[in-house]
Amino acid sequence: MNADGRTRLDQTPEWTALAKHREELGSLRLREVFAAHPDRGTAYTLRVGDLYIDYSKHLVTDDTLRLLRELATATDVFGLRDAMFRGERINTTEDRAVLHTALRAPRDAVVEVDGENVVPAVHAVLDKMASFADRVRSGEWTGHTGKRIRNVVNVGIGGSDLGPAMAYEALRAFTDRDLAVRFVSNVDGSDLHEAIRDLDPAETLFVIASKTFTTIETVTNATSARTWLLNALDGGEAAVAKHFVALSTNAEKVADFGIDTANMFEFWDWVGGRYSYDSAIGLSLMIAIGPDRFREMLDGFRLVDDHFRTAPAESNVPLLLGLLGVWYGNFLGAQSHAVLPYSHYLSKFTAYLQQLDMESNGKYVGRDGREVQWQTGPVVWGTPGTNGQHAYYQLIHQGTKLIPADFIGFAEPVAELSDELKAQHDLLMANFFAQTQALAFGKTPDEVRSEGVPEELVPHKTFKGDHPTTTILARELTPSVLGQLVALYEHKVFVQGAIWNIDSFDQWGVELGKVLAKRVEPALTEGADVPGLDASTRALVATYRELRGR
Numbered sequence: 396m397n398a399d400g401r402t403r404l405d406q407t408p409e410w411t412a413l414a415k416h417r418e419e420l421g422s423l424r425l426r427e428v429f430a431a432h433p434d435r436g437t438a439y440t441l442r443v444g445d446l447y448i449d450y451s452k453h454l455v456t457d458d459t460l461r462l463l464r465e466l467a468t469a470t471d472v473f474g475l476r477d478a479m480f481r482g483e484r485i486n487t488t489e490d491r492a493v494l495h496t497a498l499r500a501p502r503d504a505v506v507e508v509d510g511e512n513v514v515p516a517v518h519a520v521l522d523k524m525a526s527f528a529d530r531v532r533s534g535e536w537t538g539h540t541g542k543r544i545r546n547v548v549n550v551g552i553g554g555s556d557l558g559p560a561m562a563y564e565a566l567r568a569f570t571d572r573d574l575a576v577r578f579v580s581n582v583d584g585s586d587l588h589e590a591i592r593d594l595d596p597a598e599t600l601f602v603i604a605s606k607t608f609t610t611i612e613t614v615t616n617a618t619s620a621r622t623w624l625l626n627a628l629d630g631g632e633a634a635v636a637k638h639f640v641a642l643s644t645n646a647e648k649v650a651d652f653g654i655d656t657a658n659m660f661e662f663w664d665w666v667g668g669r670y671s672y673d674s675a676i677g678l679s680l681m682i683a684i685g686p687d688r689f690r691e692m693l694d695g696f697r698l699v700d701d702h703f704r705t706a707p708a709e710s711n712v713p714l715l716l717g718l719l720g721v722w723y724g725n726f727l728g729a730q731s732h733a734v735l736p737y738s739h740y741l742s743k744f745t746a747y748l749q750q751l752d753m754e755s756n757g758k759y760v761g762r763d764g765r766e767v768q769w770q771t772g773p774v775v776w777g778t779p780g781t782n783g784q785h786a787y788y789q790l791i792h793q794g795t796k797l798i799p800a801d802f803i804g805f806a807e808p809v810a811e812l813s814d815e816l817k818a819q820h821d822l823l824m825a826n827f828f829a830q831t832q833a834l835a836f837g838k839t840p841d842e843v844r845s846e847g848v849p850e851e852l853v854p855h856k857t858f859k860g861d862h863p864t865t866t867i868l869a870r871e872l873t874p875s876v877l878g879q880l881v882a883l884y885e886h887k888v889f890v891q892g893a894i895w896n897i898d899s900f901d902q903w904g905v906e907l908g909k910v911l912a913k914r915v916e917p918a919l920t921e922g923a924d925v926p927g928l929d930a931s932t933r934a935l936v937a938t939y940r941e942l943r944g945r
């Protein structure tokens with residue numbers, strides 16, 4: 396029994412039934428499964444919005460899926476889902492509602508937090524963002540010297556960087572190509588240096604993105620950016636007002652920094668940082684793609700929200716993806732999950748998902764405050780195909796680890812490519828389909844022999860197969876499709892956190908490092924004697940100072 400009165404997850408009959416099923420199933424061979432069920436390639440598919448999901452190449456049977464759904468019922472995934480959509484404070488350790496879904500609710504929706512409908516405020520901020528984005532895009536908003544804004548530099552980190560940076564990259568084809576949009580996150584000064592070294596301050600707008608406005612990396616970079624600007628432009632506060640805007644929940648800190656709160660775009664404590672790029676945190680993106688495209692993206696999010704909220708368990712895609720992850724992580728021993736987009740525009744997608752998934756579900760303490768006795772979130776990793784094929788796919792095909800993977804691809808290349816470059820798309824997607832095929836079905840020793848391969852090389856050229864993949868296919872990477880994809884993963888992460896009985900919406904695990912960094916800094920800069928420093932760190936600090944000639 397858990398401290399909260401729930402039966403311990405791994406002692407529930409549903410969990411035990413899955414463990415028994417896993418024993419009975421033994422090693423499922425996808426070749427045999429497909430031979431026995433020739434319609435599996437179409438039967439094990441789902442659609443949501445513009446997304447076609449093929450889960451046929453998974454090591455599951457109808458019974459596996461049924462037992463997994465029973466586990467979801469036993470752990471009340473849909474009950475917690477409804478509580479989230481209702482605005483209940485399901486982020487218990489921070490005592491907050493979890494309402495990123497309200498960010499994409501239609502104008503006439505009612506979503507209440509503590510009895511107050513938050514939707515009008517969401518749309519008021521969206522309207523304010525749209526009017527500002529339009530003014531920047533049209534040239535009506537000018538810099539302090541009257542020059543048009545040609546560069547936008549987003550300064551933020553974590554959720555205040557990864558989301559807008561990923562989406563900007565994903566939707567490059569929809570951006571205003573006359574605007575340079577750059578993203579600075581690292582407190583390593585070279586990040587800001589490289590972002591601004593070739594920019595004209597008079598044409599540069601800094602968008603300071605920080606939910607708390609206390610994050611040391613962001614405040615430090617923002618301060619340096621302000622110095623750079625004021626060194627080039629006289630004008631003090633008046634110049635800052637034309638070149639700095641803030642995206643935050645913390646008006647007081649924004650004002651302390653010297654940004655006029657009239658130039659602040661607000662969001663709320665019920666939006667988690669990693670769930671925030673469809674809030675005011677998306678301003679740089681909105682400036683790049685324009686308000687209409689931004690709203691199309693929100694429509695895409697909403698479509699998957701509605702699906703997650705209403706679709707029955709059998710056809711609920713986020714539920715399915717979450718359950719498959721539970722199957723591999725908790726019953727088949729997988730430690731990681733690869734996300735492999737076959738679109739160069741999604742080059743930052745997996746990095747974005749790393750925060751979404753690993754900061755949400757990388758926890759060993761349950762909602763009841765006790766250490767969990769089961770595996771929680773996986774290591775999420777991956778880069779765009781086909782680059783990965785020539786790097787680490789070897790290990791996925793022939794290594795000793797089970798690595799479930801998501802393959803994400805599109806039927807159409809983006810419209811603006813030349814005909815010659817568009818023609819490359821079939822080759823890209825041929826690689827995509829070939830990889831999932833090879834991973835699932837491999838190549839038997841007999842097949843290798845039949846090619847005349849010498850016997851001593853046969854084991855080396857054999858592919859065991861049975862490496863599970865999900866294929867997510869859409870016609871084209873549009874703003875709406877991007878919103879659909881992100882919402883799909885947000886809700887997948889939700890499902891898993893609900894099953895594992897962890898709070899997916901706090902992030903206490905990032906705090907200790909922040910505190911220690913503050914403590915160690917004076918030792919580096921002033922050689923201060925920091926009490927309680929361990930022997931290894933003390934020696935490292937001394938060596939660092941020596942190397943810097945201090």
Ligand code: F6P
Pocket residue numbers: 552553554555604605606607608609610613668669754902905
């Ligand atoms: O340290 C982790 C974190 O709190 C993330 O959850 C968050 O996205 C990031 O830092 C940035 O926080 P903020 O937007 O408050 O600057």
